[in-house]
Amino acid sequence: MRIATSTLLAPLFLCLTLADTTQATSSNDLTVEVGHHVIFSYPGLEPPTHLFDLIKQGKVGGIILFGENVDSNLSNVIENFQNAYQQSPTYAGFPLLITTDQEGGQIRRLPGGPEQSAKQVGQSTDPKGAATKAGQDAAVTLKEYKMNANLAPVLDVYREADDFTDQYGRSFSNSSAVVSECGLAFITAQQKAGVLATAKHFPGLGAALKDSNTDEEPVTIDLTLRQLHTVDLVPYKDAIAAGLDMVMTSWAIYPALDDKYPSGLSKKWVQGELRGRLGFEGVTITDAIEAGALKSFGDDATRGLLAAQAGMDILLASGRNVSQGEAIVNGLVAALQNGNLSKDLFSEATDRILGMRKRIQG
Numbered sequence: 001m002r003i004a005t006s007t008l009l010a011p012l013f014l015c016l017t018l019a020d021t022t023q024a025t026s027s028n029d030l031t032v033e034v035g036h037h038v039i040f041s042y043p044g045l046e047p048p049t050h051l052f053d054l055i056k057q058g059k060v061g062g063i064i065l066f067g068e069n070v071d072s073n074l075s076n077v078i079e080n081f082q083n084a085y086q087q088s089p090t091y092a093g094f095p096l097l098i099t100t101d102q103e104g105g106q107i108r109r110l111p112g113g114p115e116q117s118a119k120q121v122g123q124s125t126d127p128k129g130a131a132t133k134a135g136q137d138a139a140v141t142l143k144e145y146k147m148n149a150n151l152a153p154v155l156d157v158y159r160e161a162d163d164f165t166d167q168y169g170r171s172f173s174n175s176s177a178v179v180s181e182c183g184l185a186f187i188t189a190q191q192k193a194g195v196l197a198t199a200k201h202f203p204g205l206g207a208a209l210k211d212s213n214t215d216e217e218p219v220t221i222d223l224t225l226r227q228l229h230t231v232d233l234v235p236y237k238d239a240i241a242a243g244l245d246m247v248m249t250s251w252a253i254y255p256a257l258d259d260k261y262p263s264g265l266s267k268k269w270v271q272g273e274l275r276g277r278l279g280f281e282g283v284t285i286t287d288a289i290e291a292g293a294l295k296s297f298g299d300d301a302t303r304g305l306l307a308a309q310a311g312m313d314i315l316l317a318s319g320r321n322v323s324q325g326e327a328i329v330n331g332l333v334a335a336l337q338n339g340n341l342s343k344d345l346f347s348e349a350t351d352r353i354l355g356m357r358k359r360i361q362g
Ligand SMILES: *[C@@H]1O[C@H](CO)[C@@H](O)[C@H](O)[C@H]1NC(C)=O
Pocket: 047, 073, 076, 077, 080
């Protein structure tokens, strides 16, 4: 799989090395390579024509859907995205990533299962069986809408009743062992059914207080590294060993390891802990780039660059704003050209993304 992907990318790499002499071509090819790294979003039921144009130009890696995008026509819209992508010069036989948050219970963007919240799954008489069913149900629902990647399950280990993660029943349990067992069962069942799984929010939002929402404001989680290792990161070990497709990082700051950067902008978390200590070789994806937690880290393009510099593979432009995705793509292209982003690090990420997309069942 990796070998075929490298073959596909060979022309792009060639252009990178010829950057000085073939500036115009190189810039265009760079834009296309960068496009694989950015997931776009749009407002309302009718996608803007401009989004279809960008897809045809190969500048879009995938699309995230929200409630406001969902009606009974959505699977036709998604089919049109894929048809547009097939006209792109870089189309290589595998689809755009089409994703949403279908966790279960109250957190479902699409009508359909999983009916139970993660909490109900964890509290059931047979948590493993219930989590398997939840993973299968999520896959069935996503496939009905022609989607191929779910931003679930949540592996956060909640601490207090009604805290940030528990208030909507998004955490399987306050016990790492139960979260591990359920997370693993959900991931395995969903991936077996042909839908990519994403474990979130690394290294864990389980200790976040009720009103600590990274979508709105900066959040600091003051756990010791030992607490993080022995509670929050336990479910990731098992999921990674089982071949988990994607990990979504959180935007909280964990001063025990990095007191400056939120996890998804932190080399220490992304490269040190996730890739280094935990040995994750799959694809990393950010949480929403427009999140309030990042307000001191510049505009969308700057945040995207900081995340890519930290080693994040996919950047989530989920502000229902096509320009946001474009701004991130343009920022990364400029950074690759001016040497502010390592081409080697970035190409490894491209390889991982395309390798994963190649596995998607049609
Ligand atoms: C369904 O979506 C397609 C693709 O965007 C669009 O062309 C068509 O007009 C939509 N139909 C309805 C009934 O909304």
